[in-house]
Amino acid sequence: MSGRTNGYARGRARRDQIIEAATELFARTGYRTATILEIADHAGISRTGLLHHFASKELLLEAVLAKRDLDNDARFVTTDEPLSGVRRLVDLAEHNATVPHIVGLFAVLSAESGDPGHPAHAYFVQRYQRTYDSFAASLQRVQEAGLLAPDVDVDHAARALIALMDGLQVQWLLQPDAIDMAADLRAEIQRLLLVPLDD
Amino acid sequence: MSGRTNGYARGRARRDQIIEAATELFARTGYRTATILEIADHAGISRTGLLHHFASKELLLEAVLAKRDLDNDARFVTTDEPLSGVRRLVDLAEHNATVPHIVGLFAVLSAESGDPGHPAHAYFVQRYQRTYDSFAASLQRVQEAGLLAPDVDVDHAARALIALMDGLQVQWLLQPDAIDMAADLRAEIQRLLLVPLDD
Known part of the structure; x- marks a missing residue:
């Protein structure tokens, strides 16, 4: 060297x-x-x-936020299998339960940055758009494979799953022993599916 | 006088x-x-x-937080009608869309107070417990009236609805024109019911 x-x-x-x-x-x-x-x-x-x-x-x-996104992109890879995208969300929730200070940082920053004058405002607006696109695409693939319950609206369900993950984080940060984020998310995703989420 | x-x-x-x-x-x-x-x-x-x-x-x-709770308790009263409790949640989401600075305050404070050293930590732990009890009781009444979908677990659904409301607030604060909190909440509650939510 x-x-x-x-x-x-x-x-x-x-x-x-x-x-x-x-x-x-x-x-x-x-x-x-x-x-x-x-x-x-x-x-x-x-x-x-x-x-x-x-x-x-x-x-x-900006560097702190970019580092977290890069880490998660590297950690959670989606395959061609139709349920891979939604399973990845449960994996992410399980991983989040091991990094409370990162989850706490994102919870505070995403709430603070609702103020258009906050330095992370543009970042979080774009990040939620990207997250929505990714969740909607994952649900779309489940639907195309004929595995989505017929009463599920992909657009609504994508927003609702993002909100569920964010909201569970707040409850979990306040009472880490009382809340199992991955279990609640898995139950909610299972309600959207015609087949078992886990193999 | x-x-x-x-x-x-x-x-x-x-x-x-x-x-x-x-x-x-x-x-x-x-x-x-x-x-x-x-x-x-x-x-x-x-x-x-x-x-x-x-x-x-x-x-x-403490006075700021207590004032908001008192205001909401006075504004949203539940009747004996089985769906009254869950309808009240949609009313609350509609009202919240008219008070962005209050919603922003609660979003930031609830996230910040995950830190046990935050002065509002005990308040928010108790507040989520009270909110959980109230949501679970509302869903229980729907179930006792035979109006809850059979696959719904009251305990999980109560936590998930609270999380949904909190999470939608973050998305709405970032993009107020793109998110209709009450519509997404209504759709989610409707999925739990065997009858139409609205009269």
Whole structure:
């Protein structure tokens, strides 16, 4: 490995370290309250060192959000099998139950960003559009395979499943031992299907 | 009216005015970011004047939350008719679409208060328990009247309906023109019933 490559690798590791620290602090104290200095402290670098990698808190927030999307895209892959898309949602809910601080961060940010002046507003508007498209496509494939209950409207069901996942997260964050997000989501998806969701 | 009664009435009007201002500011900038001084400015009184009525931001927050619950309890009354309870939920969703800053406040606060250190944590844990009890009781009455679809589990459906309402609020806050919360909720409740929801 050349010295230059080593430099890139170090820079990348440092960026990841900052993103990790920012994710934790945004989740714990909220995006608006967390300061660049606190995040730098938490990442174990100087304020100047952090600003070298991320020139503003807004840019750091974008990196935090993009990292989560990339991680989930890599983790949950859909196959050609008609139920693969809806099964993936239950897998995602199961995974979410292992990362409360990420779930908490997204719950707070998505609610805060209803304000058009919030720096993540455009991101969340686009993210919900993408999520809707993906859920609707998954349900469409179930329908085309003849496995969707006849009274199900794909457009409504896509919005309702997204809302169910988001809403269960709020209940789960408040009472983690009382709520099983994946079980409630699985039950709801099963009601949409003519066949068992699980093999 | 005696001078003393006038004093009470004035004090109460002043309290309501402060609660109104706090509700707006908490919704706009978040509970954690809003300061007592900003709220006092917004209510048109001095910081000392505000602190005479509410000794801390936590006590003011409690008053904001209690006010909303009282308002909704007064607005939405359930009758003996078996479908009255579930119809009330659709009425509530319709009403919520007229008060975006209140909906935004509750969305942010309920998400933030997943943190056990948040001043509204205990309130929201209790509030979700009360809401669950109320939804489950409404569904139970539908079931006892023989009007609930046979595959519906009351316990699961109560949690899922609360989650649906919360989740739709987040989507609606981001895209108010694209989401009809009451229509999606009505469609979901209708799927639970053996009879038409509306008369």
